[in-house]
Amino acid sequence: MEHEEAAARAGVTVRELREIGEFEQVYRLFDEIWRPGPTNVPATVELMVGFAHTGNYVAGAYAGDELVGASVGFRAAGRALHSHVTGAVAGRGIGYALKAHQRWWCLEQGLERVTWTFDPLVRRNARFNLVKLGARPEEYLPDFYGVMADAINEGDASDRLLAVWHLQEHIEPNDEPRNAAITLWEGPNGEPVRETGDKSRFLLVGTPSDVEKLRRDNAYAARAWRRAMRETLGGAMAAGGHVVGFTTRGEYVVSIT
Incomplete structure (x- = not known):
C-alpha cells in the first residue's frame, strides 16, 4: 500500500497515537521545531488526548523508538479532515510518509478531502503541497492566526493559503502556460518586484527563495514580500482567480477567469 511504501522509503513506522506518553513526545517534537511562546503552542497534550x-487524527512517525514526525487533525464539515499541524525532521521524506498515512486513514474513515493552511511565502511547502501531493489553494486568508510568537513566524503577519486535497482525484503538475504574465518575482537583493497591468489569462506569482532566512537577515524585505503576496496572489484569488499549479522556479500559476 502507498502509505506503507512511503514509510519504508523514509525509514519510519507511522501509526496512530493513543497514550499520554506519546502525546508528550509530540509536544516536545513540535517545541523543537517551532520554539513557540507559551501562548502559541501548536497542540497541547490535553488537546491531543x-x-x-x-x-x-493523531499520528506519529517513528524511527525505531524515536519520534521524528507527527500530525494532528480533526474532522470537519463535508466529509473532511482539517490537518491542524504537521511537523517532521526535514530532508528524509517523513512529511510525505505522514501525509500518505493521513490519506489512507481518511479513506478508511469515508472522508473525501483533507484541508490545511500554509504560508504562501514558503516555497518548499508550496511545492510539496501543490506538486508532490496535488492539493490546491482555494482561499487566501490574511493574518489568519494573528500574532504568532515562535522562532519561525515571529515578526511577520500570519497570512495563509487554505489548501484542499481531494483524495480521490489525481492531479498532474501543471506545466507553465504560454504567454503568462509574471506579476511578482525576486529581485537581486531578495526584495519583491512587482509588475501590474497585464491582461493575460494566466499570472505567475513568484516566491522568495528562502523567506525564513530573509526574516532573519532583512526583515524589511520580508515584510515587503508579505504585502506584495497579499496584494498580488490574494487579490487575484479574491477576484476569482484559481491557483492551478506551481512552476519549477517557485511561482504560483493563477488562472484568471
Missing part, C-alpha cells in the same frame, strides 16, 4: 479519544 481529546482529539484521539473522539475519533480524530
Whole structure:
C-alpha cells in the first residue's frame, strides 16, 4: 500500500497515537521545531488526548523508538479532515510518509478531502503541497492566526493559503502556460518586484527563495514580500482567480477567469 511504501522509503513506522506518553513526545517534537511562546503552542497534550479519544487524527512517525514526525487533525464539515499541524525532521521524506498515512486513514474513515493552511511565502511547502501531493489553494486568508510568537513566524503577519486535497482525484503538475504574465518575482537583493497591468489569462506569482532566512537577515524585505503576496496572489484569488499549479522556479500559476 502507498502509505506503507512511503514509510519504508523514509525509514519510519507511522501509526496512530493513543497514550499520554506519546502525546508528550509530540509536544516536545513540535517545541523543537517551532520554539513557540507559551501562548502559541501548536497542540497541547490535553488537546491531543481529546482529539484521539473522539475519533480524530493523531499520528506519529517513528524511527525505531524515536519520534521524528507527527500530525494532528480533526474532522470537519463535508466529509473532511482539517490537518491542524504537521511537523517532521526535514530532508528524509517523513512529511510525505505522514501525509500518505493521513490519506489512507481518511479513506478508511469515508472522508473525501483533507484541508490545511500554509504560508504562501514558503516555497518548499508550496511545492510539496501543490506538486508532490496535488492539493490546491482555494482561499487566501490574511493574518489568519494573528500574532504568532515562535522562532519561525515571529515578526511577520500570519497570512495563509487554505489548501484542499481531494483524495480521490489525481492531479498532474501543471506545466507553465504560454504567454503568462509574471506579476511578482525576486529581485537581486531578495526584495519583491512587482509588475501590474497585464491582461493575460494566466499570472505567475513568484516566491522568495528562502523567506525564513530573509526574516532573519532583512526583515524589511520580508515584510515587503508579505504585502506584495497579499496584494498580488490574494487579490487575484479574491477576484476569482484559481491557483492551478506551481512552476519549477517557485511561482504560483493563477488562472484568471
